[in-house]
Amino acid sequence: MGGLRHGGGGQDPARRRHREGRGLDRPLTPAPCRLLALDIDGTLLASDKRISGRTLAAIARARAAGVRVVLVTGRRYPAARRVAAIRLGRSRGADPVVHCGFQGEGRLVVASLAADNEMLAGYVDRSGRDRVRVGDLERELPADSIQVMFADRLGRMVDLYPRMVETLGAMARVERTFYPALDMGFVDVLHPEVSKGEALSFLQQRWSVATAETIAIGDNWNDKEMLVRAGRGLVMGNADPALHALGLEVLPTNDQDGVAVAIEKYVL
Numbered sequence: 001m002g003g004l005r006h007g008g009g010g011q012d013p014a015r016r017r018h019r020e021g022r023g024l025d026r027p028l029t030p031a032p033c034r035l036l037a038l039d040i041d042g043t044l045l046a047s048d049k050r051i052s053g054r055t056l057a058a059i060a061r062a063r064a065a066g067v068r069v070v071l072v073t074g075r076r077y078p079a080a081r082r083v084a085a086i087r088l089g090r091s092r093g094a095d096p097v098v099h100c101g102f103q104g105e106g107r108l109v110v111a112s113l114a115a116d117n118e119m120l121a122g123y124v125d126r127s128g129r130d131r132v133r134v135g136d137l138e139r140e141l142p143a144d145s146i147q148v149m150f151a152d153r154l155g156r157m158v159d160l161y162p163r164m165v166e167t168l169g170a171m172a173r174v175e176r177t178f179y180p181a182l183d184m185g186f187v188d189v190l191h192p193e194v195s196k197g198e199a200l201s202f203l204q205q206r207w208s209v210a211t212a213e214t215i216a217i218g219d220n221w222n223d224k225e226m227l228v229r230a231g232r233g234l235v236m237g238n239a240d241p242a243l244h245a246l247g248l249e250v251l252p253t254n255d256q257d258g259v260a261v262a263i264e265k266y267v268l
Contacts (some may be wrong), residue, residue, distance in 0.1 A: 031210065031212040031213045031231065032213065033062075033067055033213060033214070033215050033232075033266060033267045034066070034067060034068065034207075034209045034210075034213040034214070035067070035068045035070070035203060035204065035207065035209045035213060035214045035215070036062060036067055036068070036069045036070070036214075036215050036216075036217075036263070036267060037070050037072045037196075037200050037203075037214065037215070037216040037217070037226060037230065038069065038070070038071055038072065038216075038217050038218075038259060039071075039072060039196075039217065039218035039219060039220070039223050039226075040071055041219075042179070042219035042220060042236060042238060042239070042254055043217055043218055043219045043223075043236050043254060043258070043259060044071070044254075044259055045254065046254050046255050047254065047255050052257050052260065054257045054260040055257055055259050055260040055263075057260075058259070058260040058263040058264055058267075058268070059259075059263065061263070061268055062263050062267045062268065065267070065268065067267055068203075068207060068209070070203060072196045072199050072200060072216070072226055085148045085164065085168065085172065085189040086098075086137060086138055086141075086148055088163070088164060088167055088168070089148070089150050089160065089164070089187075092156075092159065092160050092163060093114075093156070094150040094152060094156060094157075094160050094187075095112075095113045095114055095117050095120055095150065095151075095152070096110075096137065096148050096149065096150055097109065097110045097120065097123075097124060097148075097149050097150075097151075098110070098137065098141065098142070098145045098147065098148055098149070099145070099146055099147040099149060100132075100142045100144050100145045100146060107130050107131075107132055107142075108124060108127040108130055108131050108132065109132045109133075109134060109137065109140075109141070109142060109145065110124050110131065110132070110133055110134070110137070111133070111134055111135065111136065111137040117151075117152055119151055119152060119153070119184055120150075120151045120152060123151060147188055147189065147190055148188070148189040149186060149187070149188050149189075150186065150187045150188075151184070151185070151186045151187075152184075152185065153183055153184065153185070154178060154179070154180060154182075154183045154184055154185045155183075156185075157176065157178065157184075157185030157186065157187050158178070158185060160187050161174065161176045161185075161187050164187060164189065168189065170192060171192065172189050172190065172191065172192055173189075173190045173191060173192045173193070173194055173195060174187065174188070174189055174190075175187070175188045175190065175195075175221065175222040176188075176220075176221045176222065177220045177221065177222050178220065178221065178240050179220075179240075180240060180241075181238070188222070195222075195225045195226075196218075196222060196223055196225055196226035197224075197225025197226050197228070197229045198225070199226070200214065200216060200225075200226045200229055200230065201229060210231070211229070211230065211231045212231040213231060214229075214230045214231045214232070215230055215231065215232045215233075215234065215262070215266055215267065216229070216230035216232075216233050216234070217233075217234045217235075217236065217251070217258070217259055217262055218233075218234075218235065218236065218239075219235065219236035219238060219239040219240075219243075219254065220239060220240060220243065221240065221243065224243070224246070227246065227248060228246070228248075232249075232266060233246075233248045233249075234248060234249050234250075234251050234262050235248045235249070235250050235251065236250075236251055236252075236253060236254055236258050237250055237251055237252050237253040237256065237258055238253035238254050238255070238258075
């Protein structure tokens with residue numbers, strides 16, 4: 001009986017609960033990252049369109065640790081409303097180009113471009129052998145067209161974006177990618193169910209990865225759904241300042257190894 005009063009089994013219940021509960025109020029250890037989703041331009045790539053040595057090394061270490069690293073880029077889908085998008089864009093003075101190829105061939109179909117749209121002309125020229133020129137884009141639109149894209153100076157794209165959203169409504173997804181520092185912007189018309197967020201959810205289900213085990217990094221508006229669906233969404237320091245208003249953690253810029261900083265801090 002004495003042992004019941006004075007031994008471990010007779011310890012005061014309140015004291016025992018205090019000891020057993022010690023540390024329960026401390027922050028829980030975050031779930032390990034198993035899936036890292038990266039945007040490309042403005043995120044993975046620096047301003048010179050290269051991946052820094054530090055970032056390459058960080059990604060290599062993450063992959064060696066078993067983390068799945070995926071590139072999630074806003075691309076291309078067959079939309080029945082693509083002709084309507086072409087007409088609407090042209091009515092606002094915007095030049096369209098159409099990306100084609102269900103199997104990722106990446107053909108770029110284009111008709112005439114405005115002489116002053118040097119940015120889009122340069123984009124088309126860089127397509128090289130993948131570029132196909134036609135006389136009438138609407139009449140000669142390929143059956144495997146999967147994205148209508150407009151690109152120009154930022155002001156024109158800022159004006160075009162809300163008009164596209166209002167006119168096309170639920171018939172299509174309209175994404176914007178704006179680069180204020182470069183005075184340039186893109187407006188993409190896609191199928192309404194296509195987004196980077198949907199792509200991320202698909203990969204999570206395919207590989208049985210929990211939301212808490214997912215990190216996503218991006219720098220523009222077409223990254224928004226992916227960022228908010230990840231367990232940890234991180235915004236590049238060079239992103240559109242308005243994107244910082246999402247309240248997500250802001251990394252250093254793409255020229256300051258922002259992706260490497262994130263991997264070193266949250267993955268390794």
